[in-house]
Amino acid sequence: MRQNSKAFNRHGIITLKNVGKINPESIEDFIAHDGYIAFEKALFDMNEDEVIDEVKDSGLRGRGGAGFPTGLKWSFTAPLKVKDKFIICNADEGEPGTCKDRLIMEGDPHKLIEGILIAGYAVRANKGYIYIRGEYYLSIERLGKAIKDAYKHGYLGQKILETNFSFDLEIKVGGGAYVCGEETSLIESLEGKRGLPRFKPPFPGIAGLWQKPSVVNNVETLCNIPDIISKGGEWFRSFGTKKSTGTKIFMILGNVKNPGIIELPQGVTLRELIYEHGGGMEDDKELKCTLVGGAAGCFVGPDLLDIPMTIESLSEHGAALGSGSILVLKEGTNLIALMKNLMHFFKHESCGQCTPCRYGTEKLYRLICKISDDIARNKPDVNDLNEMLETAKMMQKTSLCALGQSPLMPLESAMKYCVIDEFKKRVIK
Ligand SMILES: Cc1cc2nc3c(=O)[nH]c(=O)nc-3n(C[C@H](O)[C@H](O)[C@H](O)COP(=O)(O)O)c2cc1C
Ligand code: SF4
Numbered sequence: 001m002r003q004n005s006k007a008f009n010r011h012g013i014i015t016l017k018n019v020g021k022i023n024p025e026s027i028e029d030f031i032a033h034d035g036y037i038a039f040e041k042a043l044f045d046m047n048e049d050e051v052i053d054e055v056k057d058s059g060l061r062g063r064g065g066a067g068f069p070t071g072l073k074w075s076f077t078a079p080l081k082v083k084d085k086f087i088i089c090n091a092d093e094g095e096p097g098t099c100k101d102r103l104i105m106e107g108d109p110h111k112l113i114e115g116i117l118i119a120g121y122a123v124r125a126n127k128g129y130i131y132i133r134g135e136y137y138l139s140i141e142r143l144g145k146a147i148k149d150a151y152k153h154g155y156l157g158q159k160i161l162e163t164n165f166s167f168d169l170e171i172k173v174g175g176g177a178y179v180c181g182e183e184t185s186l187i188e189s190l191e192g193k194r195g196l197p198r199f200k201p202p203f204p205g206i207a208g209l210w211q212k213p214s215v216v217n218n219v220e221t222l223c224n225i226p227d228i229i230s231k232g233g234e235w236f237r238s239f240g241t242k243k244s245t246g247t248k249i250f251m252i253l254g255n256v257k258n259p260g261i262i263e264l265p266q267g268v269t270l271r272e273l274i275y276e277h278g279g280g281m282e283d284d285k286e287l288k289c290t291l292v293g294g295a296a297g298c299f300v301g302p303d304l305l306d307i308p309m310t311i312e313s314l315s316e317h318g319a320a321l322g323s324g325s326i327l328v329l330k331e332g333t334n335l336i337a338l339m340k341n342l343m344h345f346f347k348h349e350s351c352g353q354c355t356p357c358r359y360g361t362e363k364l365y366r367l368i369c370k371i372s373d374d375i376a377r378n379k380p381d382v383n384d385l386n387e388m389l390e391t392a393k394m395m396q397k398t399s400l401c402a403l404g405q406s407p408l409m410p411l412e413s414a415m416k417y418c419v420i421d422e423f424k425k426r427v428i429k
Pocket of ligand 2: 179196197349350351352354355357358399400401402403404405
């Protein structure tokens with residue numbers, strides 16, 4: 001039976017269910033809440049392929065933004081007969097407005113370790129890294145203690161629980177570059193180099209860290225794994241929609257009465273997120289629009305309040321779910337100022353490796369600054385908007401990585417829903 005979002009309140013369901021309930025610094029407390037049971041089930045009762053089949057059956061898709069099917073990703077790496085294989089947990093979380101992974105790492109660090117261990121067992125990897133952003137002091141501290149305790153209890157190290165499975169895990173702290181969340185630049189950074197994205201293919205699953213097969217997964221993705229193994233793929237599919245199974249963590253931000261982080265079954269609508277879980281619009285103002293998925297996301301207007309917030313339904317409307325952050329904006333918000341902020345972010349975070357992005361992000365910022373100044377003088381020129389759009393389109397076609405391809409989505413959607421109104425209110429040449 002499918003479960004709908006109305007049945008849930010602010011307690012987590014899968015990935016956040018222990019957060020706020022257990023002591024994150026106590027492995028004993030985690031174990032008392034069925035911790036490491038799924039890992040033991042995988043290790044003792046299932047072979048590696050059965051674990052991958054269960055994850056495939058669950059329909060789990062990556063929660064890092066791109067939504068790639070997790071079981072399928074693992075199945076590329078598992079059969080490769082190579083001495084060293086790696087699990088890399090992407091805990092960089094650099095997307096503006098995104099802070100879900102931090103909540104899990106601070107509140108339930110052993111769940112992440114358990115997810116990584118099961119992934120390692122399934123693809124026959126022998127080493128894992130958690131690449132975590134440097135500003136996440138508490139996550140680093142709690143994960144560090146959790147890893148030490150997991151070694152002491154025999155869940156990490158050589159011949160785990162007296163089996164032939166050996167797995168080591170360590171934390172690598174990132175320097176705060178947004179682009180280092182992109183999987184190949186993250187790998188470069190792990191290798192001790194400057195975080196510049198690589199050409200793909202080959203994909204990391206085939207040739208990743210030190211050219212060895214490496215599975216890169218997001219924190220939220222990996223934290224779904226223990227429950228999928230202990231309760232089954234079919235149970236997981238009872239949450240969500242046919243194509244977007246399970247739950248999703250949403251960050252409801254901006255002009256709502258109760259901003260916050262909430263895990264809900266997939267398929268929840270924007271209206272439910274804002275008016276039910278977010279408590280409604282701040283000061284009972286009208287909704288202007290929302291920015292879904294952070295800086296690389298998409299503006300979604302009130303016309304889409306009743307569609308499910310899933311990858312497939314948003315993509316039918318030219319939008320994307322991304323990391324699941326929902327920035328709610330009330331009537332009267334200055335979207336040009338917001339766009340200026342976003343364009344500055346892309347310019348600042350471009351690694352500069354390829355020309356379309358290096359020059360393009362610079363040009364987009366210059367143009368939005370001009371538009372902002374011209375609006376202040378009541379003389380905006382619509383040609384500037386068109387030039388921004390053409391530049392972003394060129395960047396989307398020719399940039400090496402998704403950072404340079406990203407500005408088109410917020411820009412195009414902002415124009416469709418909102419920015420053009422700001423022009424209409426004023427004189428257009
Ligand atoms: C510029 C950029 C930044 C990214 N930042 C993150 C991040 O902070 N965390 C993350 O999990 N994925 C991030 N990604 C996506 C990763 O490249 C990759 O798709 C993801 O970690 C795969 O994990 P998943 O399959 O579990 O989603 C980013 C991608 C790009 C292009
Ligand atoms: S698109 Fe931008 S961030 Fe990506 S490699 Fe090129 S310059 Fe670097």
